[in-house]
Amino acid sequence: MDISYILNELGETREDYFRAIAPPIVQTSNFAFATVADLRASFADEYATWLYSRGRNPTVDILRQKLAALDGAEDCLVFNSGAAAIFAAVLAQVGSGDHIVSVKEPYAWARKMFDDILPRFQVGVTYVEGKTVEEFEKALQPNTRVIYLESPNSWLYGLQDLAAVAALARSKGIITICDNSYCSPLYQQPYTLGIDLVLQSATKYISGHSDTVAGVLSGSKTMIERIFNSEYMNIGSGIQPFNAWLLIRGLRTLPARLERINRSTSVVLKWLQSHPRVEQVIFPFDPAFPQYELARKQMKGACGLLTFIIRTEQCQTLETFCNSLKHILMAVSWGGHESLIIPKCAGMAPEAFNPADPLHRSIRLYVGLEEPEYLVADLEQAFAAIAHLS
Numbered sequence: 231m232d233i234s235y236i237l238n239e240l241g242e243t244r245e246d247y248f249r250a251i252a253p254p255i256v257q258t259s260n261f262a263f264a265t266v267a268d269l270r271a272s273f274a275d276e277y278a279t280w281l282y283s284r285g286r287n288p289t290v291d292i293l294r295q296k297l298a299a300l301d302g303a304e305d306c307l308v309f310n311s312g313a314a315a316i317f318a319a320v321l322a323q324v325g326s327g328d329h330i331v332s333v334k335e336p337y338a339w340a341r342k343m344f345d346d347i348l349p350r351f352q353v354g355v356t357y358v359e360g361k362t363v364e365e366f367e368k369a370l371q372p373n374t375r376v377i378y379l380e381s382p383n384s385w386l387y388g389l390q391d392l393a394a395v396a397a398l399a400r401s402k403g404i405i406t407i408c409d410n411s412y413c414s415p416l417y418q419q420p421y422t423l424g425i426d427l428v429l430q431s432a433t434k435y436i437s438g439h440s441d442t443v444a445g446v447l448s449g450s451k452t453m454i455e456r457i458f459n460s461e462y463m464n465i466g467s468g469i470q471p472f473n474a475w476l477l478i479r480g481l482r483t484l485p486a487r488l489e490r491i492n493r494s495t496s497v498v499l500k501w502l503q504s505h506p507r508v509e510q511v512i513f514p515f516d517p518a519f520p521q522y523e524l525a526r527k528q529m530k531g532a533c534g535l536l537t538f539i540i541r542t543e544q545c546q547t548l549e550t551f552c553n554s555l556k557h558i559l560m561a562v563s564w565g566g567h568e569s570l571i572i573p574k575c576a577g578m579a580p581e582a583f584n585p586a587d588p589l590h591r592s593i594r595l596y597v598g599l600e601e602p603e604y605l606v607a608d609l610e611q612a613f614a615a616i617a618h619l620s
Contacts, residue, residue, distance in 0.1 A: 231299050233416075237481050241295035255475045256288040277458050285463055289471040293478050297436070300415035302422040303448035305455070307462055308474060312411065312431030313339040314467035315445030319427050322457045323376045323405045326352045331369045332378040333360040333390065337409060340378065361521070363394040370402065379425070380409040382525070384564075385537060385574075385594060387412070387514045389521045392528055396424030414565075416488055417531040421448060434565025435533065438480040438487050442473050487567075490599055491534040497602035498595070498609070502538050507613055509588065512537040534597035535564050540616075542591055545583035547619040548573050552593070554615035557600070557608045564596035569605055571595050 231240070247254045261280045263269040272281040280286050290308060298306040309315040320343060324330065332344060334357045344355040358365040366377060377399050381390045392408060399406045407427045408420040414435040420428045430436070432444035447457070462468060469477075495513075502511050514525040515532040525532065540548060551573075552560055558569045574592045575583055584590050597605065 233300075233485065236296055236299045237484065240299055241292040253289060253292050253475065253478060255471050256283075257471050258287075259283050276463070277455050283471065284466055284468055285458070287471050287474070289478075290469060290474040293469075293474045293481075296478070296481055297415070297432075297446050298448050301410075301428050301446075301448040302415075302419045303428065304451040306446055306448035307454055307458060308432065308469040308477070309445040309447065309462075309467050310469050310473070311443050311467070312337070312409075312429065312433060312445035314465065315429045315447040316340050316409070317343060318457055318461040318465060318467070319407050319429055319447050320348075320376060320378065322461045323407075324348070324353050325375075327373060328353050328375045329371045329373045330355045330376045330378055331366055331374055332357055333380050333383065333388070334358060335383065335385075336378065336380045337384065337411075340380075340409070344378075360388065360390045360395075363391055363398055366395055367398055370404070374402070374404055377404055377406045378408075379406065379420075380411075381418075381420070381528075382412045382514050382532075384412055384535065385592070386512055386589075387519070387535075387537070389514065389524050389528075391524060392420050392423040392425055396426075399426075400424065412535060413529055413531070413533065414484070414488065416484060417533060418529045423528060426450070427453065431563075431565075432477055433563060435484065435488065436477055436480050436565075438483060438566060439476070440563070440566030440568060442476045442480070444469050444473055444477055487599065488531065488533060491597055492531055494600070494602040494605070495532075495534045495536065495597040498597050498605055499536060501606045502536075502609070505613060507541050507616070509539040509541045509591070512539075512592075533565075535594065536597070537592050537594045539588045539592045542616070543585045543620050545575050545580050545590075547616050548575050548591065548593065550619060551612050551616050554612040555608055556611070558595070558605060567599045569596055569598040569600055 242253055260282045272279045276285045293308055294306050332355055356369045358369050379390050381392060396406050406425045408425045410418055410420050410428050411431040411434055427449040429447045432446050499511060499513055502508050513536040558571050561570045564570055572594050574589055
């Protein structure tokens with residue numbers, strides 16, 4: 231299906247809403263029925279119709295069609311956060327006494343679920359680095375029900391061979407779930423590589439404007455319908471119509487934004503690699519990246535998220551650098567119009583800082599839509615601010 235058709239036409243029956251170019255925000259909590267028989271049929275199968283906007287809603291349905299098509303999947307659900315999508319996806323697959331194999335250091339709220347919530351229900355988790363399919367195979371147990379992936383992850387960008395892991399899981403009857411937030415569906419389609427459920431934070435590239443929080447879960451119609459009728463409806467974490475409309479708006483410009491971000495990232499990457507205070511730059515599409523060949527094999531692009539490591543002996547040097555930035559904002563997340571930065575040391579007490587650990591000296595940078603020269607100038611003056619510091 232052509233991407234231009236998906237973004238601009240799919241799901242948009244404009245004759246139904248006054249031939250409006252932009253779809254309406256159907257801001258209603260529920261829907262009326264002409265007959266008792268119609269209402270009875272809706273009660274029997276809420277997945278098939280509009281009854282109550284906690285389940286389905288016309289604006290949300292337009293978005294669902296577009297996002298599923300972008301993922302190459304049959305259907306999808308849209309949640310009010312990426313964390314909610316993770317929670318529903320995993321919870322739908324496991325029961326008491328089951329086991330999960332997960333990549334080491336997944337997204338923080340996935341880790342929270344694995345470490346703090348699921349153990350209450352006797353669900354165990356084994357973490358693996360995940361660089362080889364053999365690691366997953368060795369970690370499997372007779373009661374393993376899920377392999378949880380995040381490729382690339384969002385700090386050091388570790389990848390998993392998605393097709394190989396999917397093939398292993400299917401041979402054992404195990405469900406695979408992959409977080410695709412780093413790439414977006416434009417640059418990677420895990421579902422087409424054999425992954426069962428693909429999720430992403432739509433807060434990021436799908437929105438593109440830093441004004442909406444949302445999560446997407448895509449898969450087969452059978453699996454998505456089952457999750458809809460259980461976890462999705464029971465948790466009540468579906469996206470609201472206005473936020474769905476904002477995501478539709480974001481989709482219109484997604485290819486143009488990613489193209490611009492890619493060009494700017496290339497400029498900023500090369501500049502950082504040449505700076506004497508930068509020990510290393512980590513980026514999946516850099517030929518020096520350890521998994522570069524795998525990245526090129528299963529990804530079409532790498533967007534705008536990179537990590538660089540500053541040469542320093544002091545946590546204060548990193549803080550001074552970040553505090554000195556005038557235009558690049560210090561904040562979590564990525565994917566919006568604005569460039570963002572976050573130092574790893576912000577997540578630890580100053581006394582825990584260990585300069586011998588490169589991760590402690592790392593800073594994650596998201597390159598937004600500003601001119602690359604504008605960003606380089608800001609980075610340059612921040613490096614000047616720490617020139618006298620060790």
